[in-house]
Amino acid sequence: MRRGSGGTLGGKKENKAAFVFLAPWFAGLLFITAGPIVASLVLGFTDYNLIQPPEFNGLDNFTRMLSDTRLHHALGVTLVYVVVSVPLQLACALGLALLLDRGLRGLAFYRSAFYLPSLLGSSVAIAVLWKQIFGAEGLVNQVLAVFGVEGRGWISDPGTALSTLIVLNVWTFGAPMVIFLAGLRQIPAMYYEAAATDGAGKWTQFRRITIPLLSPIVFFNLVLQIIHAFQSFTQAFVVSGGSGGPSDSTLFYTLYLYQRGFGSFDMGYASALAWLLLVIIAGFTAVNFWAARFWVVYDD
Incomplete structure (x- = not known):
C-alpha cells in the first residue's frame, strides 16, 4: 500500500x-x-475603428459584403491564383520527385536545394527580388533581349502581374516535392517488376501503380497547398506596394482584408472578412474530402 x-x-x-x-x-x-x-x-458584429470603442451593428458587416464589388474582384483574383498555381505547383513537385527517386548522386544536396524555395518563397526579400526580376529592366527582359524579343513591364501590366505571382508560387514546390519523394519511396518495387513482366510500359506503370498508390499523398499536398494559397499575402503586398495594383490585378483576398482593417481602420468589417475567408477555406477543404472518396486509394 x-x-x-x-x-x-x-x-x-x-x-x-x-x-x-x-x-x-x-x-x-x-x-x-x-x-x-x-x-x-x-x-465581426461590431463597428470598430481601433480608436473608439466597438459598437454592435448586428449583421451589417456581413450584408455589406453582398454589395462590395472590390471584395468580389478580390475573390475572383484569389480563386484564379489558387486554381491555376496549385495544380502547376503540384505537377512540378511530382515531376521532380520522380526524377530524384531514380537514385541520383548527391540526392541529399538536390533535395535540400529544391526545398529551399519553400522556405524563402513567402519572405519579403524574395518578393522584392521577384519584383526586380520581372520589372521593366529586370532579368527576364534582359534574357529576352538576347533573343531579340522585346520585353514588357511584367509587374506593371495588369494582364501579366498576377501571372508573375503564380510563377512565384509554383517556384515554391519544395515542400510538396519532399513529401512526394517520401511517398514514392514507400511504393514496393515488386509492383513495378510485376507490371514490367506483364509488358506494361513506363507510362502505364505511372498511371496504374504510381498515381493510385500515391493518391493519399497527392490529396494531402492538395489540401495543404490550397489552404496556403488562399492565405498568400506577402508576395502581392510587396509586388504591388500594398495597393493590389496595377488595376487591382494582384488584389488578393488577404490584401484587401489588410487594406480594410489597417488602411481604412474598418476593423469590424475586416474581422467579418477574416471569418468569411475561414468559411471559404473550410468549404474547399470539405469538398476535397468529399471528392477524395472517388479518387484516393488507400492500400490496405
Missing part, C-alpha cells in the same frame, strides 16, 4: 511537472491563438 501510495504521489509530481512545462504552450494557445479568434468573431 505504501509503495502504491508512493507511486501515486510520484505520479502526481510528474503530472505537476508536465503541466508546468506545458503552461507556456497553453498560455500561447489561449492568448495568441484562441483569444484573438474569439475576439475577431465578436468584432
Whole structure:
C-alpha cells in the first residue's frame, strides 16, 4: 500500500511537472491563438475603428459584403491564383520527385536545394527580388533581349502581374516535392517488376501503380497547398506596394482584408472578412474530402 501510495504521489509530481512545462504552450494557445479568434468573431458584429470603442451593428458587416464589388474582384483574383498555381505547383513537385527517386548522386544536396524555395518563397526579400526580376529592366527582359524579343513591364501590366505571382508560387514546390519523394519511396518495387513482366510500359506503370498508390499523398499536398494559397499575402503586398495594383490585378483576398482593417481602420468589417475567408477555406477543404472518396486509394 505504501509503495502504491508512493507511486501515486510520484505520479502526481510528474503530472505537476508536465503541466508546468506545458503552461507556456497553453498560455500561447489561449492568448495568441484562441483569444484573438474569439475576439475577431465578436468584432465581426461590431463597428470598430481601433480608436473608439466597438459598437454592435448586428449583421451589417456581413450584408455589406453582398454589395462590395472590390471584395468580389478580390475573390475572383484569389480563386484564379489558387486554381491555376496549385495544380502547376503540384505537377512540378511530382515531376521532380520522380526524377530524384531514380537514385541520383548527391540526392541529399538536390533535395535540400529544391526545398529551399519553400522556405524563402513567402519572405519579403524574395518578393522584392521577384519584383526586380520581372520589372521593366529586370532579368527576364534582359534574357529576352538576347533573343531579340522585346520585353514588357511584367509587374506593371495588369494582364501579366498576377501571372508573375503564380510563377512565384509554383517556384515554391519544395515542400510538396519532399513529401512526394517520401511517398514514392514507400511504393514496393515488386509492383513495378510485376507490371514490367506483364509488358506494361513506363507510362502505364505511372498511371496504374504510381498515381493510385500515391493518391493519399497527392490529396494531402492538395489540401495543404490550397489552404496556403488562399492565405498568400506577402508576395502581392510587396509586388504591388500594398495597393493590389496595377488595376487591382494582384488584389488578393488577404490584401484587401489588410487594406480594410489597417488602411481604412474598418476593423469590424475586416474581422467579418477574416471569418468569411475561414468559411471559404473550410468549404474547399470539405469538398476535397468529399471528392477524395472517388479518387484516393488507400492500400490496405
